[in-house]
Amino acid sequence: MQEDQDKHENQSKKELLVDLMEEYGDMVLRVAYTYVKERQLAEDISQEVFIRCYQSLQSFENRSSYKTWIYRITVNSCKDYVKSWSFRNLFPKSIIETENERKMNSPSSQMEQKEENNELFEKVLNLSLKLREVIIFYYYEDLSIEEISNVIKVKPNTIKSRLRRARISLKEQIGGGIFLEE
Incomplete structure (x- = not known):
């Protein structure tokens, strides 16, 4: 019985995480990019943000919206990365055009x-x-x-x-x- 309940809770968490990723994934990537100025690093941070979200979903207390909560996790993850030794010793790459910009013939x-x-x-x-x-x-x-x-x-x-x-x-x-x- 407990095993079925745990399985159901895990499935609910996964579904919620997928919904959050679909709704806020681009926003998390944009915010991360503004901090680290490199697309690959921003994508790595975005993945880390959603891993943290998944790990913390059961402790989410609804004192704020999911949007604010995810922004906060993103900002903290970015600030942690920016403070890290590896980031301070790397040279940021120039701004990379988005896929849409590359495809656009205007x-x-x-x-x-x-x-x-x-x-x-x-x-x-x-x-x-x-x-x-x-x-x-x-x-x-x-x-x-x-x-x-x-x-x-x-x-x-x-x-x-x-x-x-x-x-x-x-x-x-x-x-x-x-x-x-x-």
Whole structure:
């Protein structure tokens, strides 16, 4: 009887994990990439995130959404990796085009827009980690100030301050003008 119950619980955990991977897999990969700036490393971290999720599913207390919980695991995994000796002693590779970008044959105006977006993203990746993570979560992942605060465990006013500093830095890098206003 207990064996059947354990088998059912394991099957439920596996199904939930598959659902979480389908829903949040791309997000985890994007966030990891913004930290490590190398696709293969980001994929490795993504796998590690979902292994940790599976191992911790039974202890999930529903005090936050799965989305926030997975963001938190991702951020912690990325920060652990960035702090590691091996990461500090590797040279990050240049930005790798996504599969969709490689397949896309677009008119010159779309190509120019893509180049501008890539250039902007490169500038975002050059920000300090604290500024980069708030820009990524706010603009690329569409999280609110409050959600970012919950994910990276920093007060909302600190998030606002970092967003402001990041915007100023990016504005200076691209040569002024109005940029990333709320």
